[in-house]
Amino acid sequence: MPKYNSLRAAIELLKKVPGQYMETDVPVKPHAEISGIYRYVGAGGTVKRPTKQGPALMFNQVTGHEDARVLIGLLASRERVGLLLGEKPERLGFLLKEAVEHPIRPVVISNAEADCQEVKHFAAEEGFDIRKILPAPTNTPEDAGPYITMGMCYASDVETGESDITIHRLCLQSEDTISMYFVPGARHLGAFREKAEALGRPLPISISIGVDPAIEIAACFEPPTTPIGFNELSVAGAIRNSAVRLTNCLTIEEKCIANAEYVIEGELIPDSYIREDINTNTGKAMPEFPGYTGNANQAVPLIKVKAVTHRENPIMQTCIGPSEEHVNMAGIPTEASIIQMVERAMPGRLQNVYCCSAGGGKYMAVLQFKKRTQSDEGRQRQAALLAFSAFSELKHIFIVDEDVDPFDMNDVLFAMNTRYQGDIDTIFIPGVRCHPLDPSQKMEYNLALRDNGISCKMIFDCTVPYAQKKRFERSKFLEVDYRKWCPEL
Incomplete structure (x- = not known):
C-alpha cells in the first residue's frame, strides 16, 4: 500500500514507473486545447475515436496562469489506479468493498498545518476573479464555460451536521459565482441543498481540487452502499489506512481537504438559479460520460464564492468527461457496491x-x-x-x-x-x-x-x-513457463 496522502506524492510515485506520467513545457491554452491534446494522448473511455489510453499529462505552461499547472488523466488507466491505490487492477472492486466495511473517519487539523491555505484570495478584495485564479479548462469549443471537473464538493446537513463529499459539474460563471449541476435525486449534497433552501438558508460548501486519488475514487460511492450520513472520506481513510485530514475554511462554517491544491469556499444561495450557458449561448454544457455533450441546463443552483485558497505553484487537476478517468472513478465504486450486495445474498x-x-x-x-x-x-x-x-x-x-x-x-x-x-x-x-x-x-x-x-x-x-459444462470446456493448452523462451516479456 503506497504511503502517501497528497496529489504531489502520487505524482512522484508515477514518475518512477515508465509510461505512467509525462510533462510538457509547450504553452497551452485552457480553452479546449488541453482536452483536445489529451484526447489523442490517453483519454480512452467513450471519447470519439481516435483515442487511446496513455500516461497522465502535466501542462507546465498554461496561458494566462503563469504560476499554475494543469494535470489531466491521473486516473485514466485502471493499471495506474491500481498502482496509486496499492492493489492489483482486477482486485480494485474488492479493495473498495473492504474499505467501506472498515471505514476510518477523517480528522481535523489546524489552519496553520494546512497546505491548502498557503496562498489566500478573498472575494472582498478588489480585483478578485475566480476565472483568473483558477486555470479551469473547457473540454470543447462548445462548452458553456470553464468547468471544474475534479472538484471534491463537501457540505453538511444544516440540521444534523452529517457531512458528505461528491463530485459535481461546476461551471465558472462570473468573478465570484459558480453554477452547480445536480443529477435529480442522485446525490446527498442535493438533499442537503434542498433542505437548506426549504429553510431559506444558504448551504456552506467547500470545493477541494487536486487531492489524494483515494479521495477521488471514494467520493464516487453512491447509495445504498454509502447511505445519507455516511461520509465517503472514511472510505478513503480505509484505503490508505490513515485518516483523511480536514481543516476549517476561513470564510464559511465548513471544512475542506487540508492538503488540496486549491480550495474554493462558498455558499449555495437559496432560490438562486442561472442558465448554465448564459455566457456562451451555445445550448451545450460539457462532454459527459456517455460520449455526448450534455445540454445546458436552464436553471442550475448558484454558488456565491467567498474565497479561494491554494498551495504555492498549485496544480489544477481536471479530466475529460467521457474519458477512461470517469470510467474508473464511477465504475470501481460501483463494482464494490455490486460485490458487496451479491456476496451478502x-x-x-x-x-x-x-x-x-x-x-x-x-x-x-x-x-x-x-x-x-x-x-x-x-x-x-x-x-x-x-x-x-x-x-x-x-x-x-x-x-x-x-x-x-x-x-x-x-x-x-x-x-x-x-x-x-x-x-x-x-x-x-x-x-x-x-x-x-x-x-x-x-x-x-x-x-x-x-x-x-x-x-x-x-x-x-x-x-x-x-x-452442460462439459460441452463448453475451452481448449486446454500445455502449461509452461514462457519466460524461458521469451525472457524480455
Whole structure:
C-alpha cells in the first residue's frame, strides 16, 4: 500500500514507473486545447475515436496562469489506479468493498498545518476573479464555460451536521459565482441543498481540487452502499489506512481537504438559479460520460464564492468527461457496491465485476459468476437483479462463467457468441428509472416512455447451463513457463 496522502506524492510515485506520467513545457491554452491534446494522448473511455489510453499529462505552461499547472488523466488507466491505490487492477472492486466495511473517519487539523491555505484570495478584495485564479479548462469549443471537473464538493446537513463529499459539474460563471449541476435525486449534497433552501438558508460548501486519488475514487460511492450520513472520506481513510485530514475554511462554517491544491469556499444561495450557458449561448454544457455533450441546463443552483485558497505553484487537476478517468472513478465504486450486495445474498458465487469503458463506468457491468451445483442455475440472474438494486443507473448486465475474463471485452463477446441465444438468454426489465444523460432514454426516441430517464434494462446471460459444462470446456493448452523462451516479456 503506497504511503502517501497528497496529489504531489502520487505524482512522484508515477514518475518512477515508465509510461505512467509525462510533462510538457509547450504553452497551452485552457480553452479546449488541453482536452483536445489529451484526447489523442490517453483519454480512452467513450471519447470519439481516435483515442487511446496513455500516461497522465502535466501542462507546465498554461496561458494566462503563469504560476499554475494543469494535470489531466491521473486516473485514466485502471493499471495506474491500481498502482496509486496499492492493489492489483482486477482486485480494485474488492479493495473498495473492504474499505467501506472498515471505514476510518477523517480528522481535523489546524489552519496553520494546512497546505491548502498557503496562498489566500478573498472575494472582498478588489480585483478578485475566480476565472483568473483558477486555470479551469473547457473540454470543447462548445462548452458553456470553464468547468471544474475534479472538484471534491463537501457540505453538511444544516440540521444534523452529517457531512458528505461528491463530485459535481461546476461551471465558472462570473468573478465570484459558480453554477452547480445536480443529477435529480442522485446525490446527498442535493438533499442537503434542498433542505437548506426549504429553510431559506444558504448551504456552506467547500470545493477541494487536486487531492489524494483515494479521495477521488471514494467520493464516487453512491447509495445504498454509502447511505445519507455516511461520509465517503472514511472510505478513503480505509484505503490508505490513515485518516483523511480536514481543516476549517476561513470564510464559511465548513471544512475542506487540508492538503488540496486549491480550495474554493462558498455558499449555495437559496432560490438562486442561472442558465448554465448564459455566457456562451451555445445550448451545450460539457462532454459527459456517455460520449455526448450534455445540454445546458436552464436553471442550475448558484454558488456565491467567498474565497479561494491554494498551495504555492498549485496544480489544477481536471479530466475529460467521457474519458477512461470517469470510467474508473464511477465504475470501481460501483463494482464494490455490486460485490458487496451479491456476496451478502449468495456468498462465493460472484467471482468479479467489471464496469466497462463502453458504459462509461455507469451503464454496463460484466458479472463473472461461478455455478457450483445444479441448484445454482438461475442464481446468476438473481445476482444481476441484485446488481441493479446496488446501482440504479446500470442499464445492461452481461453474466459470464468463471473461465471468461470479465475485463477483456473480446472474451465477453466470445461468451455471448458461443454461450448465448437471444430468445432464451435475454431478460428485459422495461420502464425502470436509469440515468438522464442517456440520449436514447428520451420520450422522442421512445414514445412508450412515461418520462425522460426511464429505460428498458437488460440482462444478457452468457453463462453455460450447469448440466452442460462439459460441452463448453475451452481448449486446454500445455502449461509452461514462457519466460524461458521469451525472457524480455
